[in-house]
Amino acid sequence: MKIGELAKRSGCSIQTIRYYEKEGLISAPERTEGNFRLYNSVVLEKLSFIKNCRALDLTLSEIKHLVSLQNSPETPCEAVNEMIDTHLLAVESRIEDLQKLHGNLKQLRLKCGNARSVDQCGILGELLPKPERSPSGTRNERSPSGTRK
Amino acid sequence: MKIGELAKRSGCSIQTIRYYEKEGLISAPERTEGNFRLYNSVVLEKLSFIKNCRALDLTLSEIKHLVSLQNSPETPCEAVNEMIDTHLLAVESRIEDLQKLHGNLKQLRLKCGNARSVDQCGILGELLPKPERSPSGTRNERSPSGTRK
């Protein structure tokens, strides 16, 4: 099986397969005389494993870690559980962030009806820095919520 | 005000400020004789606007678009509303994806108690490709759910 067929059968692109090889997620296969990669069906399972992990948003480095664990089958699997737990926490916190963001966007959207001109746009107005409205006692330390991923 | 002070006052890092300048989000300021950037307080407002937008996860290119809209204040602000609406949809869909992911991870986590060895780990077992269990009628087209951002 050459790389093109493997790509079709695995659902990974040719470049992705070569990339995984370069990153050490799958081992370098034999080559034909003409230097073409030659795969057997075992690599299909490895790619499937990787795809399953990627579908859970595990990073390649985490997957690499899991692969290396599989190569020492007698060690305890605690590390696996921890990785999933850590991941769960990250996903949960990301969801919370996005929900806050969603609320902010919803609220912002309400600030403007249609058909105004840009300088009267309620949304743009809201995004501008708050004018220092009160002459006595400045308190302006609020930084807008928001997170990245 | 030199760039260091601007960084402190705006909450953006020095490199970020220079990056925004390179990307055309803020205009290039005057320079001192020694070639140091010299800012006035107007740029503080621009940076604040950008930060507010970034907190809503608007991309730099979207922000650039908003900035350019601000420079033609008489055009209708429809485009602003559309941008926010599009954004809302993207955030909502991302949240849904993550909630699915979260469910999958939770379920996966249940597959393994502690203190097993790697080759008996329920989690790793679950991540491996499903063995073609039934001898009659192969049906294995299920691709695992999951999304990226």
Add this chain to the structure above:
DNA sequence: GTAAACTCTGTAGTAACTATAGAGTCAAGA
């Protein structure tokens, strides 16, 4: 024999920064 289809390596691009390296500028103290 030749054209099409395939594969190879290596490089650059993506988003929004961050982190250097190596050089120049400026203010204050000895």
Add this chain to the structure above:
DNA sequence: TCTTGACTCTATAGTTACTACAGAGTTTAC
């Protein structure tokens, strides 16, 4: 005045997980 330290400059590389070439070589079919 010299020097030290803090600051700034540009340019470049790194981050993540790929994708998309360019330019070359290989294989297959007609």
